[in-house]
Amino acid sequence: MPLSDAAELLKYYEVYDTIGTGGFAKVKLGRHILTGEKVAIKIMEKKNLGEDLPRVKTEIETMKNMSHQHVCRLYHVIETHSRIYLVLEYCPGGELFDYIIAKAHLSEEETRVFFRQIVSAVAYVHNKGYAHRDLKPENLLIDDDHNLKLIDFGLCAKPKGGLGDELMTCCGSPAYAAPELIQGKAYFGAEADVWSMGVLLYTLLCGSLPFDDDNHMALFRKITRGKYWNPPWLSSDSILLLKQMMQVDPKRRLKVGQLLDHPWMMKGYSSPVEWHTRQPLGHIDDDCIIEMAVHMKRSKQSTMHLVSEWKYDQTTATYLLLLAKKQSGRPVRLLRYI
Numbered sequence: 001m002p003l004s005d006a007a008e009l010l011k012y013y014e015v016y017d018t019i020g021t022g023g024f025a026k027v028k029l030g031r032h033i034l035t036g037e038k039v040a041i042k043i044m045e046k047k048n049l050g051e052d053l054p055r056v057k058t059e060i061e062t063m064k065n066m067s068h069q070h071v072c073r074l075y076h077v078i079e080t081h082s083r084i085y086l087v088l089e090y091c092p093g094g095e096l097f098d099y100i101i102a103k104a105h106l107s108e109e110e111t112r113v114f115f116r117q118i119v120s121a122v123a124y125v126h127n128k129g130y131a132h133r134d135l136k137p138e139n140l141l142i143d144d145d146h147n148l149k150l151i152d153f154g155l156c157a158k159p160k161g162g163l164g165d166e167l168m169t170c171c172g173s174p175a176y177a178a179p180e181l182i183q184g185k186a187y188f189g190a191e192a193d194v195w196s197m198g199v200l201l202y203t204l205l206c207g208s209l210p211f212d213d214d215n216h217m218a219l220f221r222k223i224t225r226g227k228y229w230n231p232p233w234l235s236s237d238s239i240l241l242l243k244q245m246m247q248v249d250p251k252r253r254l255k256v257g258q259l260l261d262h263p264w265m266m267k268g269y270s271s272p273v274e275w276h277t278r279q280p281l282g283h284i285d286d287d288c289i290i291e292m293a294v295h296m297k298r299s300k301q302s303t304m305h306l307v308s309e310w311k312y313d314q315t316t317a318t319y320l321l322l323l324a325k326k327q328s329g330r331p332v333r334l335l336r337y338i
């Protein structure tokens with residue numbers, strides 16, 4: 001990578017090998033020097049983004065508003081002459097997609113643990129007025145506590161008038177796309193996300209896609225028909241929930257609110273899905289502020305003020321990574337000798 005671009009990144013991070021290459025981005029492993037915390041660094045060449053640049057800007061603004069235990073966290077945005085770097089939460093368990101493949105399919109119990117986390121993340125995103133629109137196992141990563149983190153808000157939308165407004169752009173992966181979306185009809189993002197979650201639930205329980213075909217048109221026909229095979233190992237409760245989520249008519253489809261305490265979701269649990277965030281954006285942790293104040297030789301007050309500006313610069317990254325350290329039970333300490 002050209003020195004000038006990398007120099008800004010290398011001021012704050014050690015950069016290791018590439019762990020993923022996507023459409024117009026690649027993801028490398030990294031380590032934040034000051035806290036020692038591992039991170040994922042999404043690297044995008046501006047020249048390759050072309051007309052997708054506005055979409056990336058949208059994703060960045062969306063992520064700045066997201067702080068939730070099941071949403072991958074954005075720590076730092078570095079824009080240089082030719083690149084945009086996103087420093088993101090480290091999720092060493094890899095993709096849920098690979099996890100399902102490795103186990104053929106998951107038990108109903110294990111699926112329920114994961115699916116409650118997915119519903120928690122999606123309910124939070126919807127409550128913020130966004131629809132994700134690209135829900136699939138590839139966009140759910142497993143962190144080092146074996147919890148799921150929702151990633152990739154590149155296709156998410158925030159309709160001007162809130163989720164009550166209809167969307168038009170057709171996007172996401174066809175196999176997970178709702179019938180109304182692939183028919184080019186005006187659709188509600190929240191309803192389309194519920195369909196995709198139904199497809200996701202099916203892949204977790206069955207280890208395959210409910211609607212699949214190499215031929216695009218054949219796939220579209222299957223989705224609009226809405227008929228799929230239920231493997232013999234599915235419980236009748238699972239079959240019912242899948243049916244309620246993969247309703248071709250979006251008005252007959254389950255709402256996210258009904259998922260939170262759905263009987264299938266409650267089996268073995270005593271409380272509905274907790275979708276509120278455990279790390280509200282406004283809350284500033286005292287221990288982290290004090291450690292930063294000492295390190296920056298600033299007053300606690302001025303450090304608190306600086307962090308509260310949430311510029312997603314080195315200050316934001318240092319604060320959030322110190323907080324991550326504290327939440328993982330590691331000492332709230334910055335490297336002294338620098």
Ligand SMILES: COc1cc(O)cc(Nc2ccc(C(=O)Nc3ccccc3)c(OCCC[NH3+])c2)c1
Binds near residue numbers: 039
């Ligand atoms: C909001 O979070 C986002 C947004 C986005 O646009 C992209 C990503 N992508 C990420 C984030 C983290 C990882 C990661 O930590 N992976 C990893 C780390 C250690 C071992 C194995 C995987 C990431 O990985 C991409 C490759 C996974 N196949 C992508 C997050």
